[in-house]
Amino acid sequence: MRRLLLRTVFVLALPVLLLLAWWFASDGSTDVYWPPLRTILKTFPDVWTADRLRTDVFPSVLRLAAGYALAAAVGVGLGTLIGSSRRVRAVCEPVLEFLRAVPPPVLVPVIMLFAGIGDTMKIVVIASGCVWPVLLNTVEGVRAVDSVMLETARSYGITGVTRLRHLVLRSASPQIFAGLRQALSIGIILMVISEMFAASDGIGFTVVQFQRSFAIPDMWTGILVLGLLGFLLSVVFQLVERRVLGWYHGLRASTRRTP
Amino acid sequence: MLDVRGLKKVYEGSGRRVEAVRDLTFTVEAGELVCLVGPSGCGKTTLLKCMGGLLAPTAGDVLLEGRRVTGPPPGMAFVFQEYGRSLFPWMRVGENVELPLKQKNLSRSRRRELVADALRSVGLADAAGAYPWQLSGGMQQRVAIARALAYEPRVLLMDEPFAAVDAQTRADLEDLVRGLWRERGITILFVTHDIDEAVYLGERVVVLSASPTVVQEQLKVDLPDERDQLHTRVAPRFAELRTHVYEQIQAAKRGTPVVTVTKSDTPPLH
Numbered sequence: 001m002r003r004l005l006l007r008t009v010f011v012l013a014l015p016v017l018l019l020l021a022w023w024f025a026s027d028g029s030t031d032v033y034w035p036p037l038r039t040i041l042k043t044f045p046d047v048w049t050a051d052r053l054r055t056d057v058f059p060s061v062l063r064l065a066a067g068y069a070l071a072a073a074v075g076v077g078l079g080t081l082i083g084s085s086r087r088v089r090a091v092c093e094p095v096l097e098f099l100r101a102v103p104p105p106v107l108v109p110v111i112m113l114f115a116g117i118g119d120t121m122k123i124v125v126i127a128s129g130c131v132w133p134v135l136l137n138t139v140e141g142v143r144a145v146d147s148v149m150l151e152t153a154r155s156y157g158i159t160g161v162t163r164l165r166h167l168v169l170r171s172a173s174p175q176i177f178a179g180l181r182q183a184l185s186i187g188i189i190l191m192v193i194s195e196m197f198a199a200s201d202g203i204g205f206t207v208v209q210f211q212r213s214f215a216i217p218d219m220w221t222g223i224l225v226l227g228l229l230g231f232l233l234s235v236v237f238q239l240v241e242r243r244v245l246g247w248y249h250g251l252r253a254s255t256r257r258t259p
Numbered sequence: 260m261l262d263v264r265g266l267k268k269v270y271e272g273s274g275r276r277v278e279a280v281r282d283l284t285f286t287v288e289a290g291e292l293v294c295l296v297g298p299s300g301c302g303k304t305t306l307l308k309c310m311g312g313l314l315a316p317t318a319g320d321v322l323l324e325g326r327r328v329t330g331p332p333p334g335m336a337f338v339f340q341e342y343g344r345s346l347f348p349w350m351r352v353g354e355n356v357e358l359p360l361k362q363k364n365l366s367r368s369r370r371r372e373l374v375a376d377a378l379r380s381v382g383l384a385d386a387a388g389a390y391p392w393q394l395s396g397g398m399q400q401r402v403a404i405a406r407a408l409a410y411e412p413r414v415l416l417m418d419e420p421f422a423a424v425d426a427q428t429r430a431d432l433e434d435l436v437r438g439l440w441r442e443r444g445i446t447i448l449f450v451t452h453d454i455d456e457a458v459y460l461g462e463r464v465v466v467l468s469a470s471p472t473v474v475q476e477q478l479k480v481d482l483p484d485e486r487d488q489l490h491t492r493v494a495p496r497f498a499e500l501r502t503h504v505y506e507q508i509q510a511a512k513r514g515t516p517v518v519t520v521t522k523s524d525t526p527p528l529h
Contacts, residue, residue, distance in 0.1 A: 148345050149344060151337075152337070152339065154313060155311055155313060155335075155336070156358070156362070156410060157331060157333060157359070158358065159362075166350070167347065170349045171349075173349070247348055247349040247350075251390075254393065
């Protein structure tokens, strides 16, 4: 009980401190662009009503989920294919390095030409940025499957889908999750950016609208919402990761004890 | 049961040609426990991998029950030296033992039965729910042995399985292997670099030469079937046999050609 309390204190200490610093630093501010935190917080419930959550936050999250899921499926699928064969890797690697180096936001105008300005465009933009860390980490993870484990599987006739499901993907899962984690933050960024081009709803769109109409405190609340959304997604991600990679953390802890 | 005929394995890569195994011929009878012993680096693992269908030999054949081995045969199970890398750390012990059975079209209840039985016979009946990395090294190797047993092989290939565990655990595991062999009648081929272990475990010891490997000598171990760590290891006959094998290994290391072509299969008394 005491430990739990202590942990809660540790987790909350810095955010509370930062909020207090912001509160006092901005308290007497008369600058239009830098309103007091008091004003921002007072505006918050007026702006982010249930209605707004439905019309703006929900579509954003939905597009993020779709783009992220698409990227995860393509990244893991292609990554497994590339990681499994040296020849495929040799052919693909230079191209992948090139494509990865192109910053996804510059693709937005190009993608708009093909995918229009609707949800498809935004999902494709999010997926096109998220796919790289997933893909490259999966390639590395699949390549690094232990040779003794592969031989064990072979000697027991474990092949095909069973081998893929129970050996290759599980063995690569720590790297795959590292990629998915990076992809999550990239996804949030691209979600906002994609909504700044030719959009009619979404959190990014709302923030830009507020800024253009000089509703500065409202704009700040939008930024807070984005931060909270990122935090929430990261907590959910951690919960999933702890479940799926429980064995990995246990294994690491046990090898640390007996080097 | 298991015939190795004129086996040769040459590794070729980046301009280097390594002849790991030159010419090996020997037979393992059904139900026999044969130990392969040889100086370190003599290609024991290469030989075993060729026999298990994990490596293709450069020349020669491996025959299991008269049929040529071209890939891992279903009637054969492998126990590796590196137990920590052979068990899957993301699966619990029970799942590790069960996984190979899923390829065998067995019913769920039959699989459960085999897993429970195998774990019981290696003394790990309560460990099914643990992860391998929660167990000690010796226990992990027991799990690997249980996985092999549950697979119901006719031949069990063991590649220096106890090289990485401590001496006391090793003695226990040696007795476990002998016990399982007598109980289940599996044919076992046991590779080791430890001469005492080879003599203690085997019904027959095949001594290999240094690389490029040939059979230096084959030797029948005429110790009683009932063996135990305390008495067998101090028996005069045990000492004679181990001395003999030791001399052969030393000769093999020096590269002395085989002097005694043993027809009788028993070494001269000292």
